[in-house]
Amino acid sequence: MTLPGTTSDAPDGLPAAQAGGPSVPGLSDPGLLRQAAWIGGVERPGKAWIEVRNPASGQVLGRVPDLGAEGALAAVAAAREALPAWRGRTAKERAVLLRGWFERVMTARSDLARLLTAEQGKPLAEAEGEIAYAAAFIEWFAEEARRAYGDVIPGHQADKRLLVLKQAVGVVAAVTPWNFPAAMVTRKVAPALAAGCTVVLKPSELTPFTALALARLGAEAGLPAGVFNVVTGAPEPIGEVLTGSPDVAKFTFTGSTAVGKRLAAACMGTVKRVSLELGGNAPFIVFDDADLEAAVDGVMASKFRNTGQTCVCANRIYVQSGIYEAFASAIAARAAALRPGDGLAGPTDQGPLINAAALAKVERHVADALEGGARVLTGARRLPGEGLFYAPTVLADVPSGALINREETFGPVAGLVRFTSEAEVLALANASRAGLAAYVFTRDGARTWRMSEGLETGMVGVNTGLISTEVAPFGGVKESGLGREGSRYGLEEYLETKMVCLSV
Numbered sequence: 001m002t003l004p005g006t007t008s009d010a011p012d013g014l015p016a017a018q019a020g021g022p023s024v025p026g027l028s029d030p031g032l033l034r035q036a037a038w039i040g041g042v043e044r045p046g047k048a049w050i051e052v053r054n055p056a057s058g059q060v061l062g063r064v065p066d067l068g069a070e071g072a073l074a075a076v077a078a079a080r081e082a083l084p085a086w087r088g089r090t091a092k093e094r095a096v097l098l099r100g101w102f103e104r105v106m107t108a109r110s111d112l113a114r115l116l117t118a119e120q121g122k123p124l125a126e127a128e129g130e131i132a133y134a135a136a137f138i139e140w141f142a143e144e145a146r147r148a149y150g151d152v153i154p155g156h157q158a159d160k161r162l163l164v165l166k167q168a169v170g171v172v173a174a175v176t177p178w179n180f181p182a183a184m185v186t187r188k189v190a191p192a193l194a195a196g197c198t199v200v201l202k203p204s205e206l207t208p209f210t211a212l213a214l215a216r217l218g219a220e221a222g223l224p225a226g227v228f229n230v231v232t233g234a235p236e237p238i239g240e241v242l243t244g245s246p247d248v249a250k251f252t253f254t255g256s257t258a259v260g261k262r263l264a265a266a267c268m269g270t271v272k273r274v275s276l277e278l279g280g281n282a283p284f285i286v287f288d289d290a291d292l293e294a295a296v297d298g299v300m301a302s303k304f305r306n307t308g309q310t311c312v313c314a315n316r317i318y319v320q321s322g323i324y325e326a327f328a329s330a331i332a333a334r335a336a337a338l339r340p341g342d343g344l345a346g347p348t349d350q351g352p353l354i355n356a357a358a359l360a361k362v363e364r365h366v367a368d369a370l371e372g373g374a375r376v377l378t379g380a381r382r383l384p385g386e387g388l389f390y391a392p393t394v395l396a397d398v399p400s401g402a403l404i405n406r407e408e409t410f411g412p413v414a415g416l417v418r419f420t421s422e423a424e425v426l427a428l429a430n431a432s433r434a435g436l437a438a439y440v441f442t443r444d445g446a447r448t449w450r451m452s453e454g455l456e457t458g459m460v461g462v463n464t465g466l467i468s469t470e471v472a473p474f475g476g477v478k479e480s481g482l483g484r485e486g487s488r489y490g491l492e493e494y495l496e497t498k499m500v501c502l503s504v
Contacts, residue, residue, distance in 0.1 A: 035064050035208070037071060037232045038215040040078035041225025044071065050205050050233065055121040055352040056342035056387040064208045066233040072200070072241035075229040079171045079198040080247045082226030087168045087196040091146045094194060098142035100221035105135040105186075105214065112182065112213060117343040119207045120181055121351035121387075122306050124343040134182035134214075136470040137486065138190045144491045145194035163500040168196030169273055170249030172494065173242035175235075175263070176211070177255050178204035178354055179309045185211050187474075187485045188252050189228060195494035197250070200242065201230045206354060208232045243267045250494065253277070254311075257434070257479050264482075275483030275493050277311065277475060279408050280436030283429035284314035284465075285451070287422075288322035290441035291463070295323075296330045298441060298465030299414065304338060304392055307350050308412040309358070312437040312459070312467065316405045318417050318425045328396050328416055332377035335392040335414065340383060350412060352388040359388045362411035365404045369415055372399040379412075400428060408434070422447065430456045436476035439465060458484075 036043035046065025054061045065071070086094075105112065113127040122130070151164035172192040176184040185201060192199050203211035208230075215230045231238055242248055243266035251267045253260055254277040264274050284302060286295045302314040319327050341348040353359045359382065366380050379393030390412055398404055398415035405415065419425040429438060438457040442448060452460045458476040461467040468474060473484035483493050 034062055035212050035232075037065055037067055037075075038212055038219075038228075038230040039071065039075045040081075040229065041219060044074070046071070046233070052119055052206065052208065054118055055354055056344070056389075058386045058388075061118055062209065064205070064212070064232040067231055067238070068233050069237040069241050071231045071233060072202075072238040073245075075200040075231040076171060076173075076241065076245050076247050078226040078229050079200050082224060083168075083171060083198045086193075086198055086224060086227050089196070091148065091194075091196075094196065095142045095145040097222050098138055098145065098190065098194060101218045101223065102135050102138040102142060104217040104221050105131065105138065108213075108217060109135070112210065114344065115213060116181055116207075116210045117351075119209050120178060121354065122343060123348045123351055125347075126306060126351075127343065130180060130183050133468070133470070134180075134186040137183070137186040140470040140486075141190040141194040141491065144191070144488060147488065148195060148491060148495055159504055161502040161504055163502060165498040165500060166495045167498055169494050169496050170197060171247055172197045172199045172250045172252065173202070173245075173248045174199055175202045175239065175242070175251075175253045175255065176204065178206040179306060179311075181207035181210035182214065184254050185214055187470075187490070188254075189214075191485075191490045192250075192252075192494045193223070193227065195491055197494050198227050199229065200248070201228070202235065202238050202242065203230065203232065205232065205234065239263060240266070243272070244269060246270050248272060250274075252483075252493070260481070273493075275475075275485070276481040277483075277485060278436075278479060278481040279434055280311045280313070280476065280480055281315045281406075281408050281432045281434035282312055282437045282439065282457070283425075283432075283455070284317045284439040285425055285429060285441065286317075286319045286323060286327055287440075287442040287444070287447065288320045289443045290323065291443065292323060292326060292330065294463055295327060295441040296334060298439060298461070298463070299331055300334050300465070302439060302461075302465035303414045304335065304350060304412055307353060307390075309354060309410050311408075313408075313410070314414070314439060314465065315408055316417065316429070316432075317414055318419050318428060320425075321418055321420055324416070324418050328377060328394070331414060331416075332394040335394050335412075336378040338392040338412075340389045340391065342387065350389075350392060353390060353411060354388070356388065358410060359390060362390050362409060362413060365402075365407070365409050365411070366393065366395070366413055368403040369395050369398045372402050374398045374402070374415065406432075422450070426451065426454050430454075433479040434476070435478035436480035437461065437467060439467075 153162035379391035383389035475484040
């Protein structure tokens with residue numbers, strides 16, 4: 001089985017696979033990626049189809065079936081049927097199968113990265129990094145599967161023994177976004193499988209191919225039929241089934257805050273366990289005593305990675321007065337040197353926005369900031385051509401009340417706001433209903449503690465713009481979500497705590 005389009009007529013420049021090299025299973029239609037859903041260990045085609053476009057060119061990359069409620073019900077039924085046997089396996093048995101899945105993903109990482117870049121648009125180097133990151137979650141939770149420890153509590157009476165068991169929640173429904181088509185899948189599916197749950201995944205209709213390839217690699221590794229199902233199609237009818245079905249015990253979602261609220265409310269009809277990773281509005285704070293070079297490196301990594309389309313992306317950039325001008329000049333020079341382009345056509349530093357709506361939002365935010373008195377240091381324009389490219393942009397003197405500071409821009413725009421005191425910037429940073437991530441650059445040890453403790457976010461990066469790792473908990477506070485992903489805390493999200501009182 002080979003990656004589709006790996007012939008000379010590959011769509012949108014999808015490069016040919018090397019002879020004898022690793023391949024992504026299950027994708028075999030040259031010239032067009034035509035992929036069935038994956039339910040109960042078999043392909044499930046549809047009567048209706050959804051086109052998937054390459055955002056770098058606008059051309060149709062392929063299509064997936066629009067299965068609707070019927071497909072979602074079939075996927076839930078398959079997961080429910082597979083649950084008893086999968087939950088009954090030993091933790092070691094599950095760990096061995098997850099380890100095999102990890103190895104297959106790493107073997108196919110080059111093909112997976114090309115596929116990811118074709119449907120999502122990020123530079124190929126970033127896509128390769130994401131595949132390795134995605135695989136790391138599988139590896140980590142393969143190891144954590146054997147550490148779902150219970151407990152023994154001293155009895156409250158002489159003839160009583162109190163036991164605490166950790167058991168799989170049951171069938172898990174997972175809905176993942178388009179900005180990380182591989183990592184957001186494995187960050188949810190790997191811990192669920194490790195805990196003994198079965199999964200129904202609804203990937204974004206904008207980027208479904210990577211998720212389907214991951215499912216097939218899991219099947220090759222020996223994951224039993226029905227343990228990991230992927231249903232494709234328009235989100236509304238599928239979402240109604242996943243949130244409403246009494247056979248789904250746990251619902252996990254990554255996406256916008258507004259959609260997350262609606263989905264969580266729908267889950268309460270059957271009182272499901274819910275975990276949500278929602279929108280961010282990350283403050284990035286640079287104090288006068290910061291290492292200027294490190295701060296510029298940090299904001300470039302946080303702001304412009306994945307074209308600014310990350311939930312932990314630096315969104316509100318606060319710079320203290322004493323370092324403001326030097327920082328603004330340095331970041332403008334670095335941003336102007338970035339190379340936007342199609343990640344499959346050659347070396348690039350920035351890809352396109354995901355769709356026309358995303359591009360329009362970036363343009364609206366920039367226009368609003370300029371109307372409020374902001375100055376353009378570089379960029380602030382759409383790039384010519386077929387793709388959805390916007391120039392890497394730096395704006396100075398952005399009003400604190402501008403849209404770019406009140407909403408998540410999700411684009412390659414850095415808006416700088418000047419501040420004078422620690423108390424002032426802490427108040428500005430916390431004046432948001434979002435609370436996912438924050439960044440602080442300072443060489444003052446005491447200030448590091450004050451800011452880390454005072455910022456109302458689930459994660460804080462100190463003197464770094466890169467905070468995500470499989471070994472640490474990822475998640476937010478306030479309206480940025482519920483629960484944590486990654487680390488040992490991520491496994492707990494898929495385990496029920498059961499007390500057994502034993503009379504002896």
